[in-house]
Amino acid sequence: MKNYIQADEWNIIEEGFDPHLNKISESIFSLGNGHMGQRANFEEAYSGETLQGNYVAGVYYPDKTRVGWWKNGYPEYFAKVLNAANWIGIDIVIDGIQLDLSQCKVISFKRVLNMQQGYLERFFVAELSNGNQVSVAAKRFCSIVDEEAGAIRYSITPLNFSGEVKIMPFIDGDVSNYDANYDEKFWDHVDQQAAGLDTYLMLETRKTNFVVCTGSRFAVHQNGQLVAVEAQPILKDKYVASVFTLNLVQGQETVIYKYAANVSSQNYAPEDLPGACKAVIDRVAAKGFETMLQEQADAWQKKWDESDIVIEGDVSAQQGIRFNIFQLSQTYTGKDARLNIGPKGFTGEKYGGSTYWDTEAYCVPFYLATAPQQVTKNLLVYRYNQLGKAIENATKLGFNKGAALYPMVTMNGEECHNEWEITFEEIHRNGAIAYAIFNYIRYTGDQDYLVDYGLEVLIGIARFWKQRVNWSNAKKQYVMLGVTGPNEYENNINNNWYTSTLATWCMGYAIEALNYVKAQAADKCQALLGRLNFNEADETGAWQHIIDNMYYAEDKEHGIYLQQDGFLDKEIIHVKDLDPSQRPLNQKWSWDRILRSCFIKQADVLQGFYFFRDQYDIDTLRRNYNFYEPLTVHESSLSPCIHAILASRLDLADDAYNFYLRTSRLDLDDYNNDTEDGLHITSMAGTWMSVVEGFAGMHVQDDTLKFEPFLPAKWKSFSFNVGFRKNTLNVKIVADGVRITNLSGSALSVNVFDKPVLIEAGAEAFVVR
Structure with missing residues (x-):
């Protein structure tokens, strides 16, 4: 460092x-x-x-x-x-x-x-x-x-x-x-x-x-x-x-x-x-x-x-977040739906400057809250415009009937990644595209997006997942074989919990979206289904059968979901017990040694807990976090922010702060000894997520913006603006509570510390911790 x-x-x-x-x-x-x-x-x-x-x-x-x-x-x-x-x-x-x-x-x-x-x-x-x-x-x-x-x-x-x-x-x-x-x-x-x-x-x-x-x-x-x-x-x-x-x-x-x-x-x-x-x-x-x-x-x-986060009492943390926001803002403006966000932006050539799943999983939340709605919509339209190529990509791999596999790396919609275990197996990226549609609509309330663009993409993705699973006679359930999860220190594994969970969620969301569009725009829906040769009863029936009968690897003794089948066959060693001279593993160990180890590059099971926070209770999250985080080496720039958010939910304030500092100063302090190749632009959005979704606990539930904040010990306060459904709020977290000012012309109901709060236009509310 x-x-x-x-x-x-x-x-x-x-x-x-x-x-x-x-x-x-x-x-x-x-x-x-x-x-x-x-x-x-x-x-x-x-x-x-x-x-x-x-x-x-x-x-x-x-x-x-x-x-x-x-x-x-x-x-x-x-x-x-x-x-x-x-x-x-x-x-x-x-x-x-x-x-x-x-x-x-x-x-x-x-x-x-x-x-x-x-x-x-x-x-x-x-x-x-x-x-x-x-x-x-x-x-x-x-x-x-x-x-x-x-x-x-x-x-x-x-x-x-x-x-x-x-x-x-x-x-x-x-x-x-x-x-x-x-x-x-x-x-x-x-x-x-x-x-x-x-x-x-x-x-x-x-x-x-x-x-x-x-x-x-x-x-x-x-x-x-x-x-x-x-x-x-x-x-x-x-x-x-x-x-x-x-x-x-x-x-x-x-x-x-x-x-x-x-x-x-x-x-x-x-x-x-x-x-x-x-x-x-x-x-x-x-x-x-x-x-x-x-x-x-x-x-x-x-x-x-629009986007500043003001931190009182911690200059290093303040510099880190502003550096990340600055680089994001000068990389992508959202004016042109033909453009996307390369992992290195305009700062280097590693990763080819192409589009990865990072955009949907990490950048979308930042732009949703800090930029006009059209900016995020353009990121989604970018993928919609490449749906035909996604179907071609799936066809090359043997899928048919309109199944769509979005590329891991692309400029024009064609897959162009040059590592087989990523190209063929890291298919969870498909789910990130669907999740971004869900996240955009949940945050903006723009249900029309489903009618005009989203449903067609969701059908293509669901068709892919339906063909990618197979029925196991041994298990009497559907399984997902030969995949690579977000943890790229494992390849060609079976039943990666995150990928399987994402696949069934995608199929369920596609059914939900179809029902919505049928009810709201029946003629458009009928025309789309005709163009796609979509047999509703057969296809949705097959999706639902998979949802109801999917196998998920888990260990009941530990009360955890297994990253994949056989994970506990590995020798379980905590990162703290590794010789520091062996880090980072990707620069010191052979690939064979990494693949056989228990060490995790980035959030994998825990990525699912981040996406689907409302589906799992806090005790289940705690058990999985306590098992997987000690095995995680955080050698992906995308890792610390997810752990900061989950640690915040678990009241692990010191862990959350340290993960925040690591993600915010990843490049400034050259944590992974790779800044000379260019900055980690897409993961910089994770720095914003660490503060707003982590420390401030902001999320959307039941169409309501909710906050469950805490104040890091070193900070006197922190504050930020967020846009939500055509309203703009200034949120300031201090030691004894939260002050929210409604900067818009209409009243908005929010939820703070599980308390409903109505904030009139131009007014502010202070909610005691």
Whole structure:
């Protein structure tokens, strides 16, 4: 675990430059705006260890799967978000020596991510090999007002000399993905131009034929005055730059402003991209850097008004939650139903930047409560639009009659995960899609979603589960063979309790949804069932028979549900008894050893208790938690938050707090020694869940928003806003109770500590603990 980020409520601060931590910092200080993003690479040259990364949302490449064997139904490619043209570059050469922090003496260095206003700044003083000392201050952001644009203010001040500087703003499209299977480059050159202060580069992806035009314009100021420069163009393959020279005067600041844009063929015809790119550059350059920066601050304030969590008395915890909310908010805005949330967002390439079940299980609750309803609806519509592909995926694996298997990993609905035990067996992801529909409707009350979209998806999923189980003559029950549950430290197991529970729940919910749509929109329902060749009596009868006769592994002696058949055949060893030098297991042990062990990567049985909290009493939860948590190594970023929520329900305040701190600072403190690959964006929503669903105990039951809160010992209070069915509430938990303020124009009934509370419009209520 690293501990070099300074504690601050609104800023992420790195003081001093350690090259060994640079790739970690590149992840932590990443920027984005939902349309594009970048790692915190330096503007000037850097020859040290770095992971260069600029990304444009939705632009991907089907990199051919690299395996030594092949199986029927195996994906032919692994889709990945592409490292796109680097637009931030500004090469600096002073008196013939290139400015490069890897090649000079770094006298001082500070990097600050201002989360409140949404920008990154960096300050350093460097001594070049000839003794010249230069001070640099750089500030940049990806605009959430002009989402196709970004801007940089880069200043140079010579401290002990006067001399000549050569400045070269550039766009470099000759880039590659760090994780390319065959070291292949994925971009082809289309066009480029450099004229005066403008540069433009247009590239096209191989195979997928996305076209992206990246453009930039710069301006130079000295002594606060605009300087006219004679820039010379440099045109190379997939690279365009302008170069000019200036005189530097000791103590005088020279400022380069760089405005850039990324526009893609997702939103424009390819032939219109140069004009569209220039229009964006014209617009933002006319505003100027300071106006754009103020607009950025104002827009971020609106985001914080919706989603901020305020913690009094614990700066580390406050910084952690705001960092997670900040990264979520700049990764996904919900404006475009074609986009989803990659596990690394715009911060790295691991996991390909594709869509996983993380979105439905972890991100949906965050956006439901902190964003307009349409944002979450777009996440669900994304899956609805890919239903045809889900049916194709199931067909490839031998299923038929409209059975739908949603992919574990996807960009366009096709499965593209390249590990067989995940691709073929981790089918619980199908249930997460159905659960998200249920969760959305439960929270928003938007039952029309079932009529227009949801029922069709639920039928496809239920048809899959019906075919995926089989009748066991030995048990006289239905069984689920050959699966991988959320605990990926077990493969090819039988009767995973979570998967089986989710499967029967899905079939039951599909029946419930069908009955609702029949009653509310009979004509639409009849048309849908006709199109799907749905025989109601046969299909729902089969589903119900499975529901009534499903086998679930359990151990009555311990009073627990078994993660899978035979789990207790393992040698049961608690994590606390492991030699710490053996952790993390996935970096220290062979896969064979992990699979034979009892150790659990993340919540598995306990994931079911989180989803279906109303179906199990507190004593059953306690028995299962007390058995499984001591065996869990939490080597998935998705694990600590679920345990924080369940520990909160069990009044295990210290456990809940420690799990919260781990999930909130997972990347800031590099708990799992993998932050350099990119941040864990989707699990960051779990940090919000830990506070709101865990410490505040917020959940929906019987169409009512309920709170069962407690206050962590280190905190004086915590507060947050939530939207619920067109109402907005501010909830503040203090030592002796809960204060809820209704910020909406209509009254709302809630439940606090099992007490019904009616809060009038504009009023507040205080409920004593």
